Amino acid sequence: MHASLYLVIRAVLSHYWCHRWQTLFLLVGLVAGVGLWSAVQIINQQARLSYAEADSLLGVQAGYWIRSRNDTGVEVADYIHLRRAGFRQLFPVVEGEVSTQRGEPVSIIATDLFALPSNLLDVDKIDPATVWLDFVQPPYRAWIPAQLADELNLEKNSRLPLRDGRLLPPALVQSHAQQGRQILMDIAAAFELLNMTSLSYLALGAIKPNELERLQSLLPQQLELIENHQHLDLQQLTESLHTHLSAMSLLSFAVGIFIVFNAVRFSLWYRRPTFINLRLMGVSTRLLMTSVLIETLFWSIIGTTAGVLVGMQIGKLLLPGLSASLHSLYDATVNTQLIWQLDTILKAWGITLLGLCWALAWPLYRQLKQHSLASRVSEDEKQSRQRLTRAAVVLVVCSVLLYPYLQDALSGFLLLGLLLFSAAWFLPSLLALALQTISCSIPDHPFIARWLVSDGWSQLPALRTAMMALMLAMTANLGVGTLVDSFRNAFVDWLEVRQSADIYLRSSRVDFGRLLDPQQSSAWLQHSHRRIGVTTRWQFRQTLIRGVDKQAPDSLNLPLAQWSADSPAKTLALWRADANSLLVNEQSHYLGGLQLGDKIDLETANGPKSYRVLGFFYDYGNPYFQFYLSREEVVRQWPQHYSRGVALWLNPQNENAVLLAEAAMRAAGASAGDWISQLQVRKLSLNIFERTFTITAAMNALTMIVAAIALLASLLAILQERLPQFAQWRALGVRSREQFFIIACPILIFVTVAWLLAIPLGALLSWLLIHKLNIVSFGWSMPMLWEMAPAWRLGGIILLVVCATLAMTGWQLRRRLPDALAQLGEMD
Amino acid sequence: MLSIRQLSKSFRQPEGDIQVFDQLDFNMNPGASVALLGESGSGKSTLLHLIAGLDRVDGGEIYVGDYQITVMSEAELAEMRRQHLSLVFQQFHLISTLKVIDNIRFQAALCQRYDADYEILLIERLGLTTQLKKYPYQLSRGQQQRVAIARSLLHKPALVLADEPTGNLDEQSSLEVMSLFSELVKDAGSSLLMATHSRDMAAFLDRAIHLHNGKLDAC
């Protein structure tokens, strides 16, 4: 048994040694598919690990905070008083922001290391205790997370220069402490740096309920105990983003597997004689099946190993960008150091095996099971086309049935998968139809024209899988491209209105009364918008209730997605007139289930109060709910509100407005770095945006390349298979140019059909992504921007790709034809 | 050695059934060599397929030695073919991705009856000594058919089934290959049933029978 198994495997696998091109393409398909898939898996895994770490971040872990009611901070004396009363779980926190010389904001967090409950900071991971003294003595130390230090170009013991000329304490770069992207230092250092004398808040470690009550009763009048709502489940928050990525990677994997399938079709075709031969020599079907399984196993191991290695490289390239945008979108810190995970590899192996079973083992099995060895009827192309079409119809029916039940990202992607596959399986019939139509309409006369078309029929079986892969890649390209373009478009428009102010100032130290005093500011200030807010929870999600100035320019032009009155303008007018009416973001509609006209009961300092929803405004990318009320209403109902800063519209008539504004802000207590100009805001927002979609663009491009490779593989295989025939034609006097046309023409027809199908499919895909998937997974929508330009561009690119592959094929033909011609003579 | 009783076989076709054999009887002794003559389409290949168990009969019985082909399972048939049969067909004669020497040894290695001395003898007689390290496509058709013959005899099968083994060759090499083939089969002690439409080829064997309208006539 073993000896014969070895013999059979050697015979079966020797194919790959003799046809190295095919082996190469099989490998490329496998490695590309597995590589892209595992890259995303590795990235997702990395992100999840980092979230778990972030959950234990300093300050975020505290269950309760003690803050001052009027936002003036907590006096050190109060803190000492409470600790003396026996609350050892309390530790002080100072938070602030400074600006680097380049104007980048850097967050500072400071605490008293000796007061920290031991479980909150993992002391073992921090450098030895000798440093601790440096930490609390001038010039102090700034503990900087490695990644941040990297971005700031900061080395150990060097001092980061700030915008106002001062220096940060000497840096201590370290990668372990749970501080996210914040710079950690001692309270005294932070007081000095931030010009503060009071603590931002006190954080409370684990505490028993009766202790909590005692603390409450001991609390001075001006302080209050609040539950920490910032403790977010990042995993839940970012889940949809990761699902999105996973789906993209599955799509790439599918394209890769199509290529494998394509390569396998050819290898099967070539090996048919070998299989028959083996059976004639008395190799049983079971033995052959075993060898096929071993072959599958062999490829799966090679594919997984190489694929995961490639995936690591891709992950390394993509992770920093993604990590940066995750940070700006969700405040999530993702470590960019990749780590190996055994279960990623096992999972990759699992799906590779599954994919290979479909692409390799199953067709081989079918070939072996063919009833009679002596059978003369080879697989009928027409029948298999019809079978595919029937399967496509079934898939379409399934997706129509699934459509009403669309409610999360997973079912959405399932629907997309069904639709894409059904389209792919329709393609062969469409290609046949195109050939039929063209051959009916073409005149009989130039004989070569007829020949061109009729030769298409003999290329169809060989090319159809490659065409499916190409069509899928084009569809994904158009669909995702439209999604990104629409998003960019909507986002830029939205920034235009929502962030129309020239300067945004956010600081807790500013005396707003003084800054906005009309008598002082009229020279440079045209409008201002002071915003306040309170954070609560509504429907288990963090919710910001904002007190806005309803007459401010940005409030007057708030872009609404849905409105209750006749027009957005009328709705906004109603909202301005009624203190008990609300505008809420789209997220509260799609994720929170709010409808126009609904009443929301909110817990206020004066008891529950209900507000009516008048409209939903666009709020791209925000994971939280937002409710807009007037500032006066928020001041009345939520005394614990805090300042969300002020937006300033400068006087356009005054050339010196910017300088005057900066002087006024400084005079009111702000320091450089507390404000940010509109230009900077836009640049920052767009940067975040672009970064978020780099990964999408990269996956898109890679998928496209992989599809192009599939095309080339098929063309070369066709060439190999038909070389004797081509040689015969040449012997009959067909010119080389004519011959090239005969190869090129059907391909151009097929690619055109695939492209034409990809355009409406791409539109459908992006429509589903924008109007269904985005909503079910992120809770916000946007207007879809559909243009033909990207489709034309894609057509151009594909044409180039086809020309390149044709050129390669032509070159191969020229190189190998002489040999084939020589063999022609020898045979007969 | 080979005995066929009341064999009938027809092919189902959309245009109507084709009755290839009806109640066919045939016997062959061990060591005999028989040429199966007949027009193209008379059913020669079909008969060989049925004997090798590659296709199923509609009725009747076929015995190869003690084996009753018509009642054996797929796996048993494979084992029987491996041990006792060898097939030399017009196409599919060699595994194109294995070298000549590996092709020659294949079936002998499969049924573990490899005889190195006999291998050397066969290779020399067939004039393949210098071709062993080549791939089949590097040989001429005549040489390829010699490789197929070497392979079919190395394990000394009880019965060799050959289907127009020289069909692809020109007349000169046909004659050369055929005389070598019939000699070597005799030396190996195997029986040979060979389908051909050429009486010249049939002349190399002990006797010939003629397949016509689903019946066999001696001639």
Ligand SMILES: Nc1ncnc2c1ncn2[C@@H]1O[C@H](COP(=O)(O)OP(=O)(O)O)[C@@H](O)[C@H]1O
């Ligand atoms: N697999 C098959 N399916 C349908 N008809 C077949 C099949 N094999 C053989 N036939 C038919 O059976 C008859 C005999 O064929 P065959 O045995 O190949 O003849 P020969 O080898 O003598 O030329 C022919 O008419 C042929 O068309």
Ligand SMILES: [Mg+2]
């Ligand atoms: Mg025949």
